[in-house]
Amino acid sequence: MNNDVLLEVQNLKKYFPVKGVKGPGVQAVENVSLFIKKGETLGIVGESGCGKTTLGRTILRLYEPTAGRIIYNGKVIFDGGESIPKLDKESGEPIVDKNGAPVMTTSKKIAVDMKPYRRKMQIIFQDPSASLDPRMTVGEIVGEAIDIHNLASSKAQRDEMIKGLLNEVGLNSEHANRFPHEFSGGQQQRVGIARALAVKPEFIVCDEPISALDVSIQSQIVNMLEDMQNELGLTYMFIAHDLSVVRHISNRIGVMYLGSLVELGESYELNRNPIHPYTKTLLSAVPVPDPQVSRARQRIVLEGDIPSPMNPPTGCRFHTRCPYAKEICREQTPVFKEYEKDHWAACHLLEGN
Amino acid sequence: MNKEKTNTGKLLEVKDLRVSFFTPAGEVKAVGGISYDLNYGEVMGIVGESGSGKSVEAYSIMGLLQSPGKVIGGSITCDGEDVISKSKEEMSDFRGKKVSMIFQNPMTCLNPVYTIGNQLVEALRAHNKTISKAEAEKKAMEMLELVGINNIEKRMKQYPHEFSGGMRQRVMIAMGLICSPKLLIADEPTTALDVTIQAQILELMKDIQRKTNMGIIFITHNLGVVAEICDKVSVMYAGKIVEQGTVEDIFYRPSHPYTHGLLSSMPRVDAESYERLVPIEGSPVDMLNPPDGCPFAPRCKQCMQVCLNKMPPYVELGGDHRSACWLRVKEQIDNKEEQTNE
Numbered sequence: 001m002n003n004d005v006l007l008e009v010q011n012l013k014k015y016f017p018v019k020g021v022k023g024p025g026v027q028a029v030e031n032v033s034l035f036i037k038k039g040e041t042l043g044i045v046g047e048s049g050c051g052k053t054t055l056g057r058t059i060l061r062l063y064e065p066t067a068g069r070i071i072y073n074g075k076v077i078f079d080g081g082e083s084i085p086k087l088d089k090e091s092g093e094p095i096v097d098k099n100g101a102p103v104m105t106t107s108k109k110i111a112v113d114m115k116p117y118r119r120k121m122q123i124i125f126q127d128p129s130a131s132l133d134p135r136m137t138v139g140e141i142v143g144e145a146i147d148i149h150n151l152a153s154s155k156a157q158r159d160e161m162i163k164g165l166l167n168e169v170g171l172n173s174e175h176a177n178r179f180p181h182e183f184s185g186g187q188q189q190r191v192g193i194a195r196a197l198a199v200k201p202e203f204i205v206c207d208e209p210i211s212a213l214d215v216s217i218q219s220q221i222v223n224m225l226e227d228m229q230n231e232l233g234l235t236y237m238f239i240a241h242d243l244s245v246v247r248h249i250s251n252r253i254g255v256m257y258l259g260s261l262v263e264l265g266e267s268y269e270l271n272r273n274p275i276h277p278y279t280k281t282l283l284s285a286v287p288v289p290d291p292q293v294s295r296a297r298q299r300i301v302l303e304g305d306i307p308s309p310m311n312p313p314t315g316c317r318f319h320t321r322c323p324y325a326k327e328i329c330r331e332q333t334p335v336f337k338e339y340e341k342d343h344w345a346a347c348h349l350l351e352g353n
Numbered sequence: 354m355n356k357e358k359t360n361t362g363k364l365l366e367v368k369d370l371r372v373s374f375f376t377p378a379g380e381v382k383a384v385g386g387i388s389y390d391l392n393y394g395e396v397m398g399i400v401g402e403s404g405s406g407k408s409v410e411a412y413s414i415m416g417l418l419q420s421p422g423k424v425i426g427g428s429i430t431c432d433g434e435d436v437i438s439k440s441k442e443e444m445s446d447f448r449g450k451k452v453s454m455i456f457q458n459p460m461t462c463l464n465p466v467y468t469i470g471n472q473l474v475e476a477l478r479a480h481n482k483t484i485s486k487a488e489a490e491k492k493a494m495e496m497l498e499l500v501g502i503n504n505i506e507k508r509m510k511q512y513p514h515e516f517s518g519g520m521r522q523r524v525m526i527a528m529g530l531i532c533s534p535k536l537l538i539a540d541e542p543t544t545a546l547d548v549t550i551q552a553q554i555l556e557l558m559k560d561i562q563r564k565t566n567m568g569i570i571f572i573t574h575n576l577g578v579v580a581e582i583c584d585k586v587s588v589m590y591a592g593k594i595v596e597q598g599t600v601e602d603i604f605y606r607p608s609h610p611y612t613h614g615l616l617s618s619m620p621r622v623d624a625e626s627y628e629r630l631v632p633i634e635g636s637p638v639d640m641l642n643p644p645d646g647c648p649f650a651p652r653c654k655q656c657m658q659v660c661l662n663k664m665p666p667y668v669e670l671g672g673d674h675r676s677a678c679w680l681r682v683k684e685q686i687d688n689k690e691e692q693t694n695e
Contacts, residue, residue, distance in 0.1 A: 047548070184637070214403055214637060215615060215619065216402060216615065216632065216637070217632075217636070219619070220632040220634070223630055223632055241547065243622050248627070248630070271623075287580065288577055288581075288623055289577045289580050289616065289621065290580055290623075301549075301552050305517040
């Protein structure tokens with residue numbers, strides 16, 4: 001495996017059981033495989049209910065995965081223990097038998113203690129006012145993580161660290177004694193970011209960090225996240241529904257639909273040359289702030305709504321709304337694979353069927 | 354519904370409208386003297402951040418301002434009628450028939466314990482006392498068909514929770530249109546929706562607007578949506594319209610630094626290469642203690658001394674394009690001087 005990969009996820013699943021309903025319940029994340037390289041930003045886009053937030057939280061094991069594997073920095077931090085293709089130790093390629101079928105092996109169930117990893121993997125939440133305890137001062141909120149992980153040897157050092165963090169996110173050190181409600185939305189989000197940075201993480205899941213903010217404030221936060229990434233060498237997973245923001249901040253983008261990844265590619269490539277029908281519709285639906293461009297272009301308008309993840313369609317999950325759906329799409333689940341260099345997708349149409 | 358096809362005159366005229374909220378902490382001038390016109394068949398976008406007064410302005414046209422909010426000055430004329438002087442009873446007749454409104458969150462606007470059909474019929478019969486129940490039901494079904502809902506007979510008997518977000522917004526639109534209003538106020542109708550559903554609703558609204566020749570006021574903070582659906586735009590900041598013009602004026606010839614700032618702080622999905630965003634620094638205005646001069650002055654990169662002391666007047670920039678900025682005033686004076694020197 002590549003040394004520059006920080007986080008790898010294989011066949012990750014997260015189901016939420018529903019009381020009184022037989023079967024797996026809500027299939028929020030279904031068979032997602034991806035990797036994130038050190039220092040890059042992987043964007044995840046999709047509509048509400050597509051499982052992008054659940055994916056982020058499951059990767060951090062804030063939700064315990066139902067199945068699959070999570071590998072962080074070469075160490076397996078979760079393994080659901082199931083049959084997976086056996087990989088060659090040197091090349092990393094799947095080993096095949098005489099008939100060309102992959103050799104399967106059953107992995108050992110693993111669920112490591114996450115506390116040491118919490119220092120490395122952090123999260124920034126969507127709603128800044130809901131994710132800050134209203135009864136704690138900003139200093140206490142930011143300092144809590146420092147205490148839990150014993151990062152400061154003295155009170156003076158702890159105060160110094162809090163001051164430094166607040167300055168880093170563009171707040172004053174006097175703000176440490178104030179409560180969250182005394183801040184505007186943009187400032188609250190800065191506090192949320194300072195809290196995530198307190199443990200000096202390597203990897204941050206940014207879960208819609210700017211969706212709740214005013215337009216003129218959004219760009220301030222986006223620029224700050226970019227600056228911090230350059231200074232501290234952070235790796236981001238940036239979850240959002242706004243494709244234009246994700247495209248701006250990400251190196252690569254994964255597109256999710258109903259719990260599954262349908263396409264993943266380098267961000268400009270994905271925009272220029274989307275290969276999955278869902279990505280095409282999503283791109284054409286984003287309004288462009290330019291009257292001539294937005295009135296001239298052809299828009300693909302999807303019929304209907306997202307199906308329920310409790311009872312997802314058979315085969316390709318997008319087939320109920322896909323304008324190009326064929327017989328095979330209803331019957332078989334398409335395989336997520338690399339069609340062009342660094343450009344993955346899951347669609348039967350790409351197979352020439 | 355096609356009665357007004359030929360009507361092209363002025364539908365709505367707002368003159369120097371002022372709305373204040375009298376809170377225990379002091380007077381909040383939510384809307385501080387705004388003026389605009391809207392013709393039949395026109396779509397006007399009102400763009401602004403939260404707290405810029407864009408919704409309050411719309412609520413005062415509907416007569417829905419809640420205490421402690423009060424219209425303290427100016428006039429609103431809609432379809433030849435003065436709105437502000439109307440009594441409560443006159444207002445409730447005026448709403449629905451002349452203007453109606455669709456809101457951001459359809460779930461909180463539909464009653465969860467009544468069926469969709471029931472609510473549509475109620476909306477119609479509240480304004481049209483003579484219509485029979487059967488006729489009202491027929492009309493309700495026609496409206497649901499117009500907004501693209503299938504399986505109407507069954508849908509009429511369903512409750513709001515049985516509809517998805519996009520479908521609920523369609524029901525809201527059907528309810529807004531059922532009394533054939535002349536003016537529709539849409540307060541962030543697509544903000545709570547996903548982009549693919551937003552695209553459906555925008556297409557629907559454009560289509561209905563073409564069919565009915567309604568005037569639409571479209572309140573949003575999304576400039577992309579504005580570019581797509583609006584004919585003209587008013588940009589609001591801290592209770593004032595800082596710039597007004599056609600969509601082309603606003604997007605291709607923005608003249609106010611705030612409009613400039615909004616346009617350059619947004620990443621574009623069709624950008625060809627990475628460009629760092631240019632944010633508007635600072636935070637939105639505290640409406641309890643607004644600055645003396647131009648409200649945008651504390652965040653403006655081109656701020657001059659005069660901006661901090663006096664609110665700039667509107668400068669006409671040709672056609673309907675006007676902006677309230679001292680820079681434009683200065684330009685005009687410079688131009689005149691040049692002309693006299695020649």
